[in-house]
Amino acid sequence: MADTARLDTGAPAAPGAVTGELPPLRAVGVHAGYGDRAVLQGVDLAVTAGRITTVVGPNGCGKSTLLRTLGRLLTPTGGHVELGGDRVAGLRPRELARRLSILPQSPVAPDGMTVRDLVERGRHPHRPWYRQWSPEDVRIAKEAMESTGVADLADRALDELSGGQRQRAWIAMTVAQQTDVVLLDEPTTHLDLAHAVDVLDLVVRLRAEGRTVVTVLHDLGLAARYSDWVVVMKDGRVRAEGPPADVLDATMLADVFGLDAHVFPDPYDALPTVVPTGHA
DSSP: OGGGGGSOOSOOOOTTOOSSSOOSEEEEEEEEEETTEEEEEEEEEEEOTTSEEEEEOSTTSSHHHHHHHHTTSSOOSEEEEEETTEEGGGSOHHHHHHHEEEEOSSOOOOTTOBHHHHHHHTTGGGSOTTOOOOHHHHHHHHHHHHHTTOGGGTTSBGGGSOHHHHHHHHHHHHHHHTOSEEEEESTTTTOOHHHHHHHHHHHHHHHHTTOEEEEEOSOHHHHHHSOSEEEEEETTEEEEEEOHHHHOSHHHIIIIIOEEEEEEEOTTTOOEEEEEEEEO
């Protein structure tokens, strides 16, 4: 857990604060859903550059819908999303992929695809139609695999790997894509605690490289430990946001999750620790 000690646990500037720079990613009055089912209800969110922002909330609250809308996998029915001040709806697909990468829940790759093939796909947005695979692309893909610990798996098929190995391979692809903004939807789902920590240590590494990361997590303990900023959602709306120590408290857990819980600072690093005790 050494990487977590590098997290800035002090209160960062509020997203959208007046700093003279546009936020790298912003939702403005976003409504979205599926068919006739509305999910997001006028979400406003400004993401601070160079930080890990984690979205939490109960099942069905709109976390994944928000991430899909931010990444233009889902078109909003109202409001809009901005990437560095540009509306994402107006960006060409290749330009968007050069600036923002998204790893959705349970991504699917073609049968037999190797780790190397997957990671190299991250270079596609940077290659014009007239240029073939270059030495720079090879170097970047190799470094992405090394940084995520999958270099020794490069020639293995994805469907032969464990859940943790596959997840690291998909993250390697986003690393190779070299975008300033990275969206990760529940990157620790179906992983045991050790593999979940491995994946989140990679997220911290992305942040250390200057990336802006927005992730969705279910585990509030991991969210507290691996986030600079926490966004709490309920019923398609943002109910609270701020540093983990300010947002994750017993009152919020009762109101949003319907849980009674003890919340106290870890004696070693002062990060909030959540211990559920029952239903509120």
